[in-house]
């Protein structure tokens with residue numbers, strides 16, 4: 067593949083950084099909304115000199131705003147989601163403890179919110195714990211029928227939310243997989259490679275002692291293989307090749323399909339000398355694989371360690387040139403940039 071073709075993998079950091087994930091939008095809206103809803107209550111409590119609840123609501127508003135600022139500035143949703151879930155539960159329990167069963171209706175929005183903030187199972191467990199705690203608190207206050215009505219409706223809300231959140235999460239994971247993986251081989255696609263390179267560029271800027279190598283390889287004379295055995299067999303060979311590669315690389319490393327029959331392995335925390343050994347292992351594994359060898363499948367490989375200050379495009383370009391040297395030197399070999 068010529069350099070102009072891999073130019074498609076261009077890295078646009080600013081454009082990427084500007085976008086926010088769905089999780090960020092959910093937490094920003096929930097924290098902003100919580101602060102907005104609670105704020106009138108803070109004013110009301112202080113106005114009616116209900117100091118304890120006023121302070122409690124004020125803490126709720128303060129924490130919700132802190133979470134909003136945290137996510138807005140750092141894009142970190144994991145910690146923020148947990149903090150916001152904890153605030154939700156604490157404010158809910160404290161309000162019911164102070165004001166009694168008249169505040170029970172706040173359970174429904176608060177427990178539903180947990181499913182937006184945590185993983186479905188975490189939210190389910192926390193909701194049931196909170197409901198059990200509330201049950202103990204209101205034990206003397208409500209009639210058996212009242213308790214039954216509350217519990218049935220609250221548990222139904224929790225279960226509906228759990229099922230809905232579970233479905234949403236499964237669909238989201240499926241979409242993420244489809245958007246970042248090549249449908250034929252299951253390897254990461256160009257979009258995933260571009261994102262990985264973006265992350266690596268940012269990592270190298272922050273930690274200049276980071277060492278990363280890139281291994282690019284291309285099947286030799288794949289056109290002849292296709293012509294001789296058919297396109298369907300060619301497809302099977304691509305799938306088999308990725309299986310062989312996946313068996314040889316670390317579980318933390320990933321192989322990406324750059325296009326056609328050209329692939330890239332990003333070897334993190336791997337200096338050039340180790341990457342060269344890995345490249346040779348990959349080449350011999352393909353050559354000696356019992357299934358691939360039936361079709362005389364071999365690969366030409368180019369390896370390049372990331373050099374400080376270079377762009378992702380320059381890095382890929384060096385590996386690409388090394389790979390073409392391997393092709394020109396007779397194929398089924400490895401060259402280093």
Ligand SMILES: Nc1nc2c(ncn2[C@@H]2O[C@H](COP(=O)(O)OP(=O)(O)OP(=O)(O)O)[C@@H](O)[C@H]2O)c(=O)[nH]1
Nearest residue numbers: 284285286287288289290292297298300301326327
């Ligand atoms: N079966 C199959 N073939 C593909 C796929 N993508 C690309 N190809 C084929 O890969 C072949 C690539 O051919 P070339 O770029 O000429 O390279 P080559 O024959 O491998 O020769 P060298 O790279 O010079 O060793 C073309 O025939 C493409 O049709 C695919 O998804 N499935």
